[in-house]
Amino acid sequence: MELDEVAGGVFWVEASHTNLVLVVDGSDVTMVDSGYPKDRGLVDVSVAEIGRSLADVQAMVLTHGHVDHKGSAERLRLDHDVTVHCHGSEVRLARGEIKQQISTWELRRAWRPTIFRFAVNAIRHGGLRPEHVTAVSTFADGEVLDVPGNPIAVFTPGHTEGHCGFYLPEKGVLISGDALVTVDLWDPERRGPQMIRRQFSYNHDQAIRSLDRFVDLDADVVVPGHGEPWRGEPREAVAMARRNA
Numbered sequence: 015m016e017l018d019e020v021a022g023g024v025f026w027v028e029a030s031h032t033n034l035v036l037v038v039d040g041s042d043v044t045m046v047d048s049g050y051p052k053d054r055g056l057v058d059v060s061v062a063e064i065g066r067s068l069a070d071v072q073a074m075v076l077t078h079g080h081v082d083h084k085g086s087a088e089r090l091r092l093d094h095d096v097t098v099h100c101h102g103s104e105v106r107l108a109r110g111e112i113k114q115q116i117s118t119w120e121l122r123r124a125w126r127p128t129i130f131r132f133a134v135n136a137i138r139h140g141g142l143r144p145e146h147v148t149a150v151s152t153f154a155d156g157e158v159l160d161v162p163g164n165p166i167a168v169f170t171p172g173h174t175e176g177h178c179g180f181y182l183p184e185k186g187v188l189i190s191g192d193a194l195v196t197v198d199l200w201d202p203e204r205r206g207p208q209m210i211r212r213q214f215s216y217n218h219d220q221a222i223r224s225l226d227r228f229v230d231l232d233a234d235v236v237v238p239g240h241g242e243p244w245r246g247e248p249r250e251a252v253a254m255a256r257r258n259a
């Protein structure tokens with residue numbers, strides 16, 4: 015696990031392959047995403063590492079409802095009374111009523127050793143056994159969430175139907191989720207701002223258009239759903255991601 019304070023009270027945590035973000039506001043914490051189901055140990059350790067306990071986690075905010083992002087959501091909801099929030103268009107995916115994820119056919123078609131490693135890691139961390147969230151609170155595009163840190167929802171559909179990034183203007187942080195990542199999951203040597211591979215998205219062209227929403231945000235660090243935080247303006251990250259989309 016890697017953990018770094020990218021701005022005052024905003025912590026990037028790298029679980030097995032997916033990032034989560036801890037936003038601290040006084041003694042309270044908002045957790046953005048939570049890795050795979052079997053990242054639960056790392057999730058709990060990360061909260062302890064920043065000097066908080068699970069009782070301080072007031073909210074979980076999901077960028078989207080894929081298995082590698084909602085891994086601990088239901089557990090924290092049931093065991094620690096954490097309210098789970100997602101965009102209204104993401105509810106069905108969060109609840110497991112629809113899939114919108116890469117098919118095994120797509121995986122087999124693109125087969126090569128680095129993809130094999132990706133798939134093994136996903137399976138080891140519970141990728142085939144998603145833990146769906148049975149009750150969520152919804153928000154809309156542009157809403158200032160009433161949770162610690164008050165992130166602003168930036169609706170960026172394409173990777174999934176209701177994908178959102180989160181903007182923390184006072185911290186100068188953009189949490190971009192899987193709308194813009196900094197590592198290629200199938201070719202981890204390829205780093206830097208980029209689109210997630212089209213095979214992972216339900217509508218790649220829509221995902222490219224959604225990047226417009228990040229361009230005018232004033233931030234100096236972008237924290238993606240996969241890969242390391244990137245220092246620079248969202249405008250620049252978007253230009254880099256578009257160049258090889």
Ligand SMILES: [Zn+2]
Pocket residue numbers: 032080082083192239240
């Ligand atoms: Zn992801």
